[in-house]
Amino acid sequence: DSGVTQTPKHLITATGQRVTLRCSPRSGDLSVYWYQQSLDQGLQFLIQYYNGEERAKGNILERFSAQQFPDLHSELNLSSLELGDSALYFCASSPRTPSSYNEQFFGPGTRLTVL
C-alpha cells in the first residue's frame, strides 16, 4: 500500500458526459501528479500540482482540468468524454520540493470506460 488513495476504482460512463476523479496523496506529500495510461499510448504525464499550485503540464487535453485543494487532495475533471478517453488514470504523490530526485508513490488507479 503506497498510501495514495484514488476514488472511484472503476467508472463507466457515456460519451459526452463529465466525471471527476479524486486523489488523496500520502500524508505530508505536497506534490500530486496525474497520469493517463491507455492501451495504445502507454503512460503519459498529464499535470502536476505542488502545494496547491499548478507546477507542470503535459499532454492534457483542454477538456480535462485539475486542481489541488488546501488539504492537498486533488481532483481531475474530464468533460465531453470521448471513447478514446477510456484509460487507467493514475495519481502519484511525492514529498518535498519539486525535483526529479523525488520518488513518486502511485495510487491504485481509476479505470475509466467510456461507452
Added chain:
Amino acid sequence: KNEVEQSPQNLTAQEGEFITINCSYSVGISALHWLQQHPGGGIVSLFMLSSGKKKHGRLIATINIQEKHSSLHITASHPRDSAVYICAVGPSMDTDKLIFGTGTRLQVFP
C-alpha cells in the same frame, strides 16, 4: 523516435534465470526511475537513480549517464516477478514530470 526506449518489449524466462531489461534515453536527465506494474494495474516504484548502481533484494539497477543507458537486473527470477517493468526519466531538476518508456512485459514460468 521515442525519447525513452526499452528492450525487449516482451520477455519470458524460467524460474531461477537472470533477467536483464534495458532502457535507453535521448534527453538529458536528472534522474531515472524503474517502475513495476502488476497484472492488476498497480504501479510500484522500484528504483530512482541518477548515477551508479542500486540494489534491493534480487533487483539491481544501473545507469550510465554518458551512454544514456540503464539496466534493470533480476537475479534468481520467480513467477511473482511477472509484471510490466517501466523505465521513466525525469528531464529537469525543477519538475517531477516523467517521460515513460513503453514497458517490458516479463513472464516467469515455474
